[in-house]
Amino acid sequence: MDPEAARTARESLDLAFQMSNILDTGLDRHTLSVLIALCDLGLNPEALTAVVKELRREPFSSAPVLPPSSFP
Amino acid sequence: MSGPNMEYVFPKRWKIRENRFQYFRAHVKSKKGKRPYGLSPLQNSTVAEPTPRFLLLFTFYIYCREMEEDDQQKLMDLVKELVVRLLSQKGPNSVPQDPGSPQFHASLRYALRILSSHLAPSAAADADAIAESIKRHLSNHGKSSYALAFADLYTKFASKTGPGSVNNKFGVLHLLKIISEDRISAWNEVNSPSLLPNLECLDAEVGDRWRVSHERDNGVSLVSKDAESFRKVAFKEYADLAKEESEVSEELLVRDVLYACQGIDGKYVKFGTIVDGYILPDMVRVPRATRTIVRKLCELGWLFRKVKGYISESMDRFPAEDVGTVGQALCAALQDELSEYYKLLAILEAQSMNRIPLVSESANSGNYLTLRRLSVWLAEPLVKMRLMAVLVDKCHVLRGGAMAGTIHLMAQHGDPLIHEFMKRLLTRVCSPLFEMVRSWVLEGELEDIFAEFFILGQQVKAESLWREGYRLHTGMLPPFISNSLALKILRTGKSINFLRVCCEDRGWAEAAMEAASAVGTTTRRGSLGYGEKESLESLVDEAAKRIDRHLLNVMYNRYKFKEHCLAIKRYLLLGQGDFVQYLMDIIWPELSEPANTIGSFKLAGLLESAIRSSNAQYDEQDVLNRLRVKMMPHSTGDRGWDVFSLEYDPRVPLDTIFTESVMAKYLRIFNFLWKLRRVEHALIGAWKTMKPNCITSQAFLKLQQDVKMQLLSTLRRCQVLWNEMNHFVTNLQDYIMLEVLEVSWLNFSLEMEAAKDLDDLLMAHEKYLSSILEKSLLGERSQSLHKSLFILFDLILRFRSHADRLYEGILELQTRTGESSLASKDKNKLQRHKNDGTLENGSWTTEGRKGLTHRASEFLRNMKRDLDSIAKEYTSLLEGFLSQLPVQQHIDLKFLMFRLDFTEFYSRLSLKKT
Numbered sequence: 001m002d003p004e005a006a007r008t009a010r011e012s013l014d015l016a017f018q019m020s021n022i023l024d025t026g027l028d029r030h031t032l033s034v035l036i037a038l039c040d041l042g043l044n045p046e047a048l049t050a051v052v053k054e055l056r057r058e059p060f061s062s063a064p065v066l067p068p069s070s071f072p
Numbered sequence: 073m074s075g076p077n078m079e080y081v082f083p084k085r086w087k088i089r090e091n092r093f094q095y096f097r098a099h100v101k102s103k104k105g106k107r108p109y110g111l112s113p114l115q116n117s118t119v120a121e122p123t124p125r126f127l128l129l130f131t132f133y134i135y136c137r138e139m140e141e142d143d144q145q146k147l148m149d150l151v152k153e154l155v156v157r158l159l160s161q162k163g164p165n166s167v168p169q170d171p172g173s174p175q176f177h178a179s180l181r182y183a184l185r186i187l188s189s190h191l192a193p194s195a196a197a198d199a200d201a202i203a204e205s206i207k208r209h210l211s212n213h214g215k216s217s218y219a220l221a222f223a224d225l226y227t228k229f230a231s232k233t234g235p236g237s238v239n240n241k242f243g244v245l246h247l248l249k250i251i252s253e254d255r256i257s258a259w260n261e262v263n264s265p266s267l268l269p270n271l272e273c274l275d276a277e278v279g280d281r282w283r284v285s286h287e288r289d290n291g292v293s294l295v296s297k298d299a300e301s302f303r304k305v306a307f308k309e310y311a312d313l314a315k316e317e318s319e320v321s322e323e324l325l326v327r328d329v330l331y332a333c334q335g336i337d338g339k340y341v342k343f344g345t346i347v348d349g350y351i352l353p354d355m356v357r358v359p360r361a362t363r364t365i366v367r368k369l370c371e372l373g374w375l376f377r378k379v380k381g382y383i384s385e386s387m388d389r390f391p392a393e394d395v396g397t398v399g400q401a402l403c404a405a406l407q408d409e410l411s412e413y414y415k416l417l418a419i420l421e422a423q424s425m426n427r428i429p430l431v432s433e434s435a436n437s438g439n440y441l442t443l444r445r446l447s448v449w450l451a452e453p454l455v456k457m458r459l460m461a462v463l464v465d466k467c468h469v470l471r472g473g474a475m476a477g478t479i480h481l482m483a484q485h486g487d488p489l490i491h492e493f494m495k496r497l498l499t500r501v502c503s504p505l506f507e508m509v510r511s512w513v514l515e516g517e518l519e520d521i522f523a524e525f526f527i528l529g530q531q532v533k534a535e536s537l538w539r540e541g542y543r544l545h546t547g548m549l550p551p552f553i554s555n556s557l558a559l560k561i562l563r564t565g566k567s568i569n570f571l572r573v574c575c576e577d578r579g580w581a582e583a584a585m586e587a588a589s590a591v592g593t594t595t596r597r598g599s600l601g602y603g604e605k606e607s608l609e610s611l612v613d614e615a616a617k618r619i620d621r622h623l624l625n626v627m628y629n630r631y632k633f634k635e636h637c638l639a640i641k642r643y644l645l646l647g648q649g650d651f652v653q654y655l656m657d658i659i660w661p662e663l664s665e666p667a668n669t670i671g672s673f674k675l676a677g678l679l680e681s682a683i684r685s686s687n688a689q690y691d692e693q694d695v696l697n698r699l700r701v702k703m704m705p706h707s708t709g710d711r712g713w714d715v716f717s718l719e720y721d722p723r724v725p726l727d728t729i730f731t732e733s734v735m736a737k738y739l740r741i742f743n744f745l746w747k748l749r750r751v752e753h754a755l756i757g758a759w760k761t762m763k764p765n766c767i768t769s770q771a772f773l774k775l776q777q778d779v780k781m782q783l784l785s786t787l788r789r790c791q792v793l794w795n796e797m798n799h800f801v802t803n804l805q806d807y808i809m810l811e812v813l814e815v816s817w818l819n820f821s822l823e824m825e826a827a828k829d830l831d832d833l834l835m836a837h838e839k840y841l842s843s844i845l846e847k848s849l850l851g852e853r854s855q856s857l858h859k860s861l862f863i864l865f866d867l868i869l870r871f872r873s874h875a876d877r878l879y880e881g882i883l884e885l886q887t888r889t890g891e892s893s894l895a896s897k898d899k900n901k902l903q904r905h906k907n908d909g910t911l912e913n914g915s916w917t918t919e920g921r922k923g924l925t926h927r928a929s930e931f932l933r934n935m936k937r938d939l940d941s942i943a944k945e946y947t948s949l950l951e952g953f954l955s956q957l958p959v960q961q962h963i964d965l966k967f968l969m970f971r972l973d974f975t976e977f978y979s980r981l982s983l984k985k986t
Contacts, residue, residue, distance in 0.1 A: 008232055019226065019248060022221060023251075042240070049254065051187060052154075053251070054182065054186065055155060
């Protein structure tokens with residue numbers, strides 16, 4: 001990428017990071033950059049948020065529970 | 073569908089892709105055998121890598137998204153990276169994950185599953201809207217400084233375009249927003265006491281079931297895992313219920329309501345005469361809420377019917393001359409308002425053609441019309457239509473100025489919408505009224521077929537045209553024309569008509585044109601309007617000023633009002649002294665006869681000679697022609713004195729001022745003054761005989777002492793009495809002539825100068841006359857005084873006759889005495905015999921001196937007794953009269969008192985008595 005684009009990208013990321021801080025999302029810069037890249041690629045932002053929320057959950061939910069295997 | 077095919081429900085348009093999916097699935101199945109699909113992502117499994125199934129699904133998903141190959145790889149890498157990051161952020165005691173742990177793979181699988189299950193965003197892709205909602209959310213929660221900072225950042229963020237910037241800004245913002253909301257709700261969840269069940273398993277189950285149950289043939293199901301979907305489910309159930317309950321779709325109802333708003337029965341909504349409104353009949357099955365809202369909206373239709381009914385009724389009635397021009401103007405204005413209303417309805421009808429999307433569909437802001445949107449649109453027309461219906465109710469029975477007044481009162485409203493609306497109506501409605509005012513004021517024309525104007529005219533004779541020809545009709549006077557303005561309008565038009573009819577004058581037309589040009593309007597139609605009150609007032613002012621001036625000019629110059637007034641004063645009020653004197657002299661013997669023997673022709677001749685021999689002959693011929701003798705209706709026993717009077721003939725137009733009643737008043741004053749003159753004349757006549765002459769003086773020398781004394785005392789008594797009476801009459805006469813007549817005349821001429829119009833002049837003249845009447849004791853409250861005055865006059869006349877008799881007796885005595893002395897050839901003895909005399913003139917016998925003396929003394933004694941009685945009566949009457957004078961409160965008689973009692977003789981006399 002040319003330096004101009006790189007600078008734009010950095011500044012955009014900075015702004016997005018500040019916005020996410022205001023909104024208290026708890027995302028760090030790196031995660032946010034990944035998320036932005038995924039959004040740009042066209043993924044549904046709601047899906048991404050679902051991913052973020054699920055994977056962020058407290059360890060108690062990570063206890064192995066067998067789901068009823070009623071599904072074919 | 074059952075089995076693995078139930079995982080995805082594709083839209084029908086994706087049939088091609090579905091085939092491909094089937095192919096892939098078959099391929100996978102053949103390779104690896106069946107696996108349970110609904111594995112928990114974190115279940116301990118021996119799978120080290122994401123299963124091919126997941127990969128397949130994800131690949132399929134990506135394929136459906138039509139991505140490039142290298143992008144796909146980038147995608148996978150990014151997702152892996154994300155999972156790593158998120159897992160390592162989980163808590164302070166988390167260990168950084170390595171890509172190889174089974175936990176990681178489970179998470180990755182889970183993430184991929186989630187990602188592939190979301191196929192459509194649930195909101196419009198508008199970054200600005202999201203930013204706005206975030207800002208609002210921040211400021212609502214009290215973090216307004218954050219909101220400002222956010223706004224700042226967002227502007228900078230949004231301005232970054234070009235390579236290296238974020239393309240899907242919306243996506244980023246949406247992401248941030250939902251993450252922050254989730255965090256907040258997660259905080260609340262964690263802090264709440266109730267433990268949530270095992271969400272992920274539940275989610276897995278419920279998610280499947282939801283995916284199953286949301287089959288639609290024309291929609292794509294939205295699946296998400298958060299609490300919003302509860303709401304969505306409930307909403308969908310409601311939509312189903314609503315669809316079942318109503319057999320009529322909302323579009324048809326909307327169309328029917330629009331028809332009802334124009335007064336036409338629709339297919340379902342009809343006019344119920346019993347309830348007097350537009351309703352849905354009970355047979356039509358609609359939910360009650362819909363029924364209520366339809367009923368509410370159809371109130372507009374009811375009001376519309378009312379207004380339209382009034383308009384068409386008025387239009388029909390117009391040829392029968394029941395509705396006036398003002399009513400017509402109101403109908404025209406209402407029709408204009410209704411045409412605005414029709415325009416709105418046409419637009420709404422065009423919109424109602426668009427299909428109303430179902431509840432479950434995404435409702436974008438397209439052009440469609442539900443009942444609710446209709447109620448919003450129809451809110452303002454409803455207000456206006458209500459106004460019009462109230463107006464129609466109130467004005468139903470009114471007409472003309474009263475209608476304008478009612479509308480004006482309704483316009484006094486604080487709401488600017490209502491005020492503007494009423495003002496518009498009023499401008500139209502008042503234009504016929506103002507037109508009538510204009511034509512009345514400038515031309516004197518009263519074109520009022522429907523009796524709507526506040527000036528009424530009636531047919532009267534020319535002489536009462538001014539007073540009774542036109543009057544104000546306060547019922548039709550609108551409140552925005554004040555009473556004084558209305559009076560001015562009335563007077564101006566009246567003056568023009570008066571000039572035209574009575575004075576036959578055409579000069580007012582120029583005056584009117586001048587007035588109009590001075591104000592700036594023209595004399596044509598349609599130049600005044602409601603709300604231009606100043607222009608109306610100035611027009612009326614100018615017209616009134618000019619026309620009044622013109623009228624007064626005509627009165628003074630052409631009809632010589634002043635001169636006639638003066639002539640009346642000189643002749644009827646006996647101002648022309650020499651004429652009156654001469655008339656009195658020659659007419660005295662005539663009037664002593666009984667009334668029915670006097671010929672008026674003779675009296676007229678006497679009047680003529682009186683005029684000719686006095687200064688009156690130099691007066692104008694026109695004036696002298698109007699002076700006539702009038703004989704009042706007499707009964708038997710009347711003398712000429714009681715029926716004689718003069719009169720003056722005012723002709724048109726002066727008889728507006730000198731009406732019958734006015735002339736009657738003049739007559740009363742004339743009678744009084746004439747009587748006063750008669751008494752004065754009588755006393756002067758008595759003086760003529762009483763003044764010292766040789767007859768009486770010679771009587772003294774030849775008489776005996778006692779008779780002489782008697783004679784002297786009688787004479788003296790007579791003279792004293794005469795003096796008193798003369799003093800009284802003279803002073804009264806002077807008082808009346810100078811202080812009453814002259815002063816009133818002076819005041820009147822001053823007011824005549826200052827009079828600005830005919831009404832002023834009439835009032836001044838009335839005042840003049842009434843002041844004369846009051847001050848000369850002819851008013852109603854001075855009746856007792858007046859009566860006593862007339863008794864005094866009668867007494868004086870009796871005195872005169874007594875005095876005459878006395879002197880006649882003395883004269884006869886003298887002649888008798890002279891005869892008897894002649895008989896004795898002694899001239900000196902003549903006088904002695906004169907003293908004889910009896911009261912009967914005819915029965916004289918020549919007697920000796922003794923008889924004569926005896927008779928003389930007897931005569932004189934009688935006379936003295938009579939004179940004494942007269943004197944006593946006179947004194948008491950005069951005292952009574954004088955005592956009443958200061959008590960009069962309504963007139964100021966102190967000058968009369970002053971004159972009569974100058975030396976305070978009478979007041980001291982009365983004091984002595986009491």
